[in-house]
Amino acid sequence: DAGITQSPRHKVTETGTPVTLRCHQTENHRYMYWYRQDPGHGLRLIHYSYGVKDTDKGEVSDGYSVSRSKTEDFLLTLESATSSQTSVYFCAIRETGDEQFFGPGTRLTVL
């Protein structure tokens, strides 16, 4: 299995508070991705990174920011969480091949 961990695995927070989710990999892969998944839907890309300090927006980036200061860590930040950001968040990694490896997910609830 690809070495991907996500933390925290579960979080409950209140509207308006900042939240940071962490994705950590031990594979030294170049590409890292953040997706969200809402009930009954497939995953939607939030942001991705193609190297240290190199990031770009995905399909649903509004309200989210990311940072990648080290190869192994990709952080997703919700500056001021809203109830619409209640979701399951998945991180994925990829080297130069085609296959993306996904982490176990973080379930975030914003009250």
Added chain:
Amino acid sequence: DAKTTQPNSMESNEEEPVHLPCNHSTISGTDYIHWYRQLPSQGPEYVIHGLTSNVNNRMASLAIAEDRKSSTLILHRATLRDAAVYYCILRDNNAGNMLTFGGGTRLMVKP
């Protein structure tokens, strides 16, 4: 963006073959066809991918129509562990090879 169309759900009997269809009539010449699956409470898992020719691996086979407007994922002998949501995805060759997930097909396997 190229899109895919899949049936919402399918049923299969254990140890029988399963054919999961996918239509992608707007596929471009450089789009790869990817299949991922997502078991309950887990992140997606890569299954197989192809461009023009049929592909086989240890998990499944991918049959691609000659005009590339449709494809079929074939599980040769379904097991209970194959019960999952299967996503057919056209990979964007630009923008970091991001994956755009649709609704997928929920496969139920009966003992």
